[in-house]
Amino acid sequence: xxxxRQIGSVWFWLTAALxxxxxxxxxxxxxxxxASSFASAGGRGGSGWGIFLSDPRYxxxxxxxxxLGLLVTLGAALIGVPLAYFAARYNFPGKTLIAxxxxxxxxxxxxxxxxxxxxxxxxxxxxxxxxxxVGIAIPSFYGWFGLTTVMTFIYYTYVYIGTLxxxxxxxxxxxxxxxxxxxxxNTARWKVLVPVVMPAVLASCLLVFTLVVGNFAVATILGGRxxxxxxxxxxxxxxxxxxxxxxxxxxxxxxxxLVAAVLFLQRWIVSRGRYEITMGRGAKPQRLKGLxxxxxxxxxxxxxxxxxxxxxxxxxxxxxxxxxxxxxxxxWTTLNMERVFLNAPDPIINTLIFAGIATLISVxxxxxxxxxxxxxRTVLTPALDYIASLPLAxxxxxxxxxxxxxxxTGWLTLTGTAMIIVIAYVIRRLPFGIxxxxxxxxxxxxxxxxxxxxxxxxxxxxxxxxVLPIMVPSIAxxxxxxxxxxxxxxxxxxxxxxxxxxxxxxxxFRLIDSNLMAQxxxxxxxxxxxxxxxxxxxxxxxxxxxxxxx
Amino acid sequence: xxxxxxDKLAVSYGGARVIDNLSLxxxxxxxxxxxxxxxxxxxxxxxxxxxxxxxxxxxxxLGERDLTRMPAHQRDIGMVFQDYALFPxxxxxxxxxxxxxxxxxxxxxIKPRVGEYLERVGLSxxxxxxxxxxxxxxxxxxxxxxxxxxxxxxxLMDEPLSNLDAKLRVQVRETIADLQREAGxxxxxxxxxxxxxxxxxxRIGLMKQGKLEQVGTPEDIYRTPVSAYVxxxxxxxxxxxxxxxxxxxxGDGQAVPFGGALVSARVPKPIGTxxxxxxxxxxxxxxxxxxxxAIAAVVASKQYLGGTTHYxxxxxxxxxxxxxxxxxxxxxxxxxxxxxxxxxxxxVLVVES
Ligand SMILES: Nc1ncnc2c1ncn2[C@@H]1O[C@H](COP(=O)(O)OP(=O)(O)OP(=O)(O)O)[C@@H](O)[C@H]1O
Ligand SMILES: [Mg+2]
Numbered sequence: 001x002x003x004x005r006q007i008g009s010v011w012f013w014l015t016a017a018l019x020x021x022x023x024x025x026x027x028x029x030x031x032x033x034x035a036s037s038f039a040s041a042g043g044r045g046g047s048g049w050g051i052f053l054s055d056p057r058y059x060x061x062x063x064x065x066x067x068l069g070l071l072v073t074l075g076a077a078l079i080g081v082p083l084a085y086f087a088a089r090y091n092f093p094g095k096t097l098i099a100x101x102x103x104x105x106x107x108x109x110x111x112x113x114x115x116x117x118x119x120x121x122x123x124x125x126x127x128x129x130x131x132x133x134v135g136i137a138i139p140s141f142y143g144w145f146g147l148t149t150v151m152t153f154i155y156y157t158y159v160y161i162g163t164l165x166x167x168x169x170x171x172x173x174x175x176x177x178x179x180x181x182x183x184x185x186n187t188a189r190w191k192v193l194v195p196v197v198m199p200a201v202l203a204s205c206l207l208v209f210t211l212v213v214g215n216f217a218v219a220t221i222l223g224g225r226x227x228x229x230x231x232x233x234x235x236x237x238x239x240x241x242x243x244x245x246x247x248x249x250x251x252x253x254x255x256x257x258l259v260a261a262v263l264f265l266q267r268w269i270v271s272r273g274r275y276e277i278t279m280g281r282g283a284k285p286q287r288l289k290g291l292x293x294x295x296x297x298x299x300x301x302x303x304x305x306x307x308x309x310x311x312x313x314x315x316x317x318x319x320x321x322x323x324x325x326x327x328x329x330x331x332w333t334t335l336n337m338e339r340v341f342l343n344a345p346d347p348i349i350n351t352l353i354f355a356g357i358a359t360l361i362s363v364x365x366x367x368x369x370x371x372x373x374x375x376x377r378t379v380l381t382p383a384l385d386y387i388a389s390l391p392l393a394x395x396x397x398x399x400x401x402x403x404x405x406x407x408x409t410g411w412l413t414l415t416g417t418a419m420i421i422v423i424a425y426v427i428r429r430l431p432f433g434i435x436x437x438x439x440x441x442x443x444x445x446x447x448x449x450x451x452x453x454x455x456x457x458x459x460x461x462x463x464x465x466x467v468l469p470i471m472v473p474s475i476a477x478x479x480x481x482x483x484x485x486x487x488x489x490x491x492x493x494x495x496x497x498x499x500x501x502x503x504x505x506x507x508x509f510r511l512i513d514s515n516l517m518a519q520x521x522x523x524x525x526x527x528x529x530x531x532x533x534x535x536x537x538x539x540x541x542x543x544x545x546x547x548x549x550x
Numbered sequence: 551x552x553x554x555x556x557d558k559l560a561v562s563y564g565g566a567r568v569i570d571n572l573s574l575x576x577x578x579x580x581x582x583x584x585x586x587x588x589x590x591x592x593x594x595x596x597x598x599x600x601x602x603x604x605x606x607x608x609x610x611x612l613g614e615r616d617l618t619r620m621p622a623h624q625r626d627i628g629m630v631f632q633d634y635a636l637f638p639x640x641x642x643x644x645x646x647x648x649x650x651x652x653x654x655x656x657x658x659x660i661k662p663r664v665g666e667y668l669e670r671v672g673l674s675x676x677x678x679x680x681x682x683x684x685x686x687x688x689x690x691x692x693x694x695x696x697x698x699x700x701x702x703x704x705x706l707m708d709e710p711l712s713n714l715d716a717k718l719r720v721q722v723r724e725t726i727a728d729l730q731r732e733a734g735x736x737x738x739x740x741x742x743x744x745x746x747x748x749x750x751x752x753r754i755g756l757m758k759q760g761k762l763e764q765v766g767t768p769e770d771i772y773r774t775p776v777s778a779y780v781x782x783x784x785x786x787x788x789x790x791x792x793x794x795x796x797x798x799x800x801g802d803g804q805a806v807p808f809g810g811a812l813v814s815a816r817v818p819k820p821i822g823t824x825x826x827x828x829x830x831x832x833x834x835x836x837x838x839x840x841x842x843x844a845i846a847a848v849v850a851s852k853q854y855l856g857g858t859t860h861y862x863x864x865x866x867x868x869x870x871x872x873x874x875x876x877x878x879x880x881x882x883x884x885x886x887x888x889x890x891x892x893x894x895x896x897x898v899l900v901v902e903s
Contacts, residue, residue, distance in 0.1 A: 450635065
């Protein structure tokens with residue numbers, strides 16, 4: 001379309017409106033933050049960057065963060081890749097259990113994972129104590145040990161899912177052909193399978209790395225004396241709250257830079273790998289018998305059990321009597337649950353309201369945005385496309401700090417409102433929502449809309465009458481994913497929330513901080529149910545494939 | 551009466567001008583086919599008529615109405631898409647009723663009308679099926695019914711048959727022809743299949759790189775191509791480069807040099823001295839018939855096809871001609887035999903090269 005025609009069209013103005021909104025709530029906070037990092041720190045001399053480079057505490061935190069990222073990524077790959085390979089190629093007893101693994105990361109919020117591991121292995125943990133009673137001392141769970149263990153068991157599913165998809169999409173015929181050429185099966189496998197699956201493995205590993213860098217819940221709860229970027233960023237925010245926000249901005253900028261660099265690398269690998277993956281018939285899994293089957297089943301069930309441990313622990317904890325920080329394991333009670341519902345139901349209500357509104361907005365905005373990006377390109381489309389993918393490079397903490405810094409005072413004061421929490425939720429989910437809706441839209445031919453228009457229905461109405469109905473199943477699936485990830489959101493909301501606006505994850509985080517694990521478990525159980533219920537209803541009653549788009 | 555007037559139309563994608571200075575009038579109630587090779591701008595012209603592409607320059611009229619800047623949904627033009635473009639979540643009935651509902655007709659009026667059109671396309675059996683439960687030919691018929699039921703002033707079809715197999719193509723083609731004749735709706739049909747174009751059309755517009763090379767009845771186009779391009783595109787043709795010693799006036803029975811002799815040819819438009827093209831269809835070449843202007847040739851190859859036989863013959867100056875013979879003794883000539891060759895003077899054309 002010519003420029004004057006574009007400007008006359010409603011799509012141009014909708015795109016402009018979205019770009020405007022995103023500039024206000026995403027670009028402006030980001031720019032604001034980057035600018036502050038160059039301002040001079042009041043009283044301490046030099047800009048934030050000067051302090052960052054001169055104070056060894058900050059550089060250590062950066063080093064620790066990168067090291068932790070590498071360790072967890074390695075651990076996640078060591079579990080995820082073999083598991084995916086065996087799940088794709090072999091049948092063994094109990095294999096169906098592995099199918100639930102992708103669910104666990106979704107259903108168990110990070111804060112609950114951290115909490116339940118502490119309930120087992122913390123200083124007061126059930127297992128620590130039982131082992132202590134028989135004279136075995138395990139190393140302190142706070143610090144590197146706990147951080148790597150818990151994060152590895154949270155994030156390996158990403159590697160598992162990515163690798164599994166790549167192996168399934170890979171044509172075995174390739175491998176068989178290589179075997180026919182006289183190489184031994186093992187050599188053939190390495191020579192053919194590895195280069196094809198590698199890009200997917202690397203891409204998911206890099207994703208894990210960015211998630212570790214941005215992780216707030218586990219890092220704060222289990223970090224102990226190990227200084228990490230996300231933790232000291234948050235601490236800088238808490239201590240600088242009123243005064244000049246220089247250090248928080250600088251640290252936030254460092255983490256943006258780190259994540260952005262890794263994401264660029266990931267994008268490059270994915271773009272190179274795409275045409276190497278030949279879609280074909282997946283390998284037919286081989287039946288395994290005897291000792292190897294037994295060993296495989298054993299290894300797989302250990303992974304599954306550890307992955308499900310948080311779920312069992314949180315249920316048990318919710319119904320276990322506690323005196324202060326001490327859990328009386330074996331003594332059952334409904335008191336914790338009663339307290340949650342009768343005395344302090346606010347976090348539940350807040351979570352439901354905030355996440356409900358955010359899900360609604362998120363679905364509408366990402367459907368509209370993806371429609372504009374895929375189907376109604378104008379001169380403004382690239383801008384929308386770029387801005388909307390920015391949240392990928394922002395951890396929750398960073399986004400939260402940007403929002404608070406930008407809307408603390410002035411003509412638009414949002415600090416202290418529920419709205420700022422909802423905005424944070426919506427922005428964090430935006431790239432995922434758009435990606436999901438776009439993949440559906442690419443499969444809707446333009447001619448369908450044109451058919452409707454030529455039959456006499458104006459363009460905007462045509463969208464509602466023929467395009468939207470086709471998108472409904474994927475929108476429903478997206479809504480559920482947004483809901484599940486939003487109700488468990490912690491890192492941004494803990495930065496932007498104010499008294500009385502606690503959500504369940506925030507409340508759980510504070511209870512863990514006060515070492516009140518039974519109470520935390522009670523909220524945790526409610527949270528897990530809040531996440532699971534829509535998934536169960538959608539998949540059983542409405543037959544929606546929630547994970548199709550993941 | 552003129553239904554569609556296209557006046558000095560220009561259309562571009564970004565900076566690239568794909569249609570330039572194109573003018574055309576289409577008779578009301580007629581079946582007009584746009585024919586041409588891939589990339590010549592057929593779809594572009596059709597989508598411009600439908601209102602999905604902007605007019606860069608020129609005017610479009612539908613009857614008296616000026617379409618040039620009119621939004622697509624107000625044009626009252628039915629369109630049949632190559633990929634059918636059925637609404638996948640709606641039933642056959644709802645697909646066909648869609649345009650009527652947009653026109654705010656009552657359901658009591660819609661029902662019999664949809665029924666009537668479904669019957670016309672031979673689909674009265676499955677009003678409640680969804681597009682996914684239909685065969686390709688059935689889907690195409692639904693698309694046809696959906697576009698026809700609104701009784702548009704103009705019907706546009708972009709290669710509606712190209713996704714069907716050979717047998718279905720002929721079937722659906724006949725359905726289209728019947729429906730169009732019955733309803734008398736002015737139709738613009740796009741194809742790059744010349745047989746389809748010849749069989750269906752009242753008139754054909756042959757396109758070349760965004761321009762109309764020739765517009766005429768199927769017979770005009772076949773019998774009097776204005777250029778070697780047209781002759782080549784529609785049906786098989788021998789196009790032979792010749793040199794004219796002097797200018798030729800328009801007219802029948804003009805003597806032109808060919809194969810070392812002079813033959814009599816039709817000249818539709820005056821031609822200057824120099825290079826020209828002689829066009830003759832294979833079926834208009836005769837072998838071994840008594841003729842005053844016979845030329846000697848050698849049979850180079852032979853293909854026996856039952857009712858006809860195709861030969862390739864070589865003239866003394868090296869020119870190769872395709873020859874198609876039918877009738878008694880059509881397969882009598884052996885490869886290597888010397889034959890005498892004559893051209894049907896009324897059907898030999900000479901045009902500018
Ligand atoms: N969206 C577009 N952007 C830029 N150029 C285009 C676009 N669509 C078509 N073109 C160009 O315009 C020219 C005409 O294309 P058009 O689709 O009208 O051809 P066509 O005659 O319908 O061909 P076909 O028989 O292959 O369908 C081609 O050169 C094509 O490359
Ligand atoms: Mg085309």
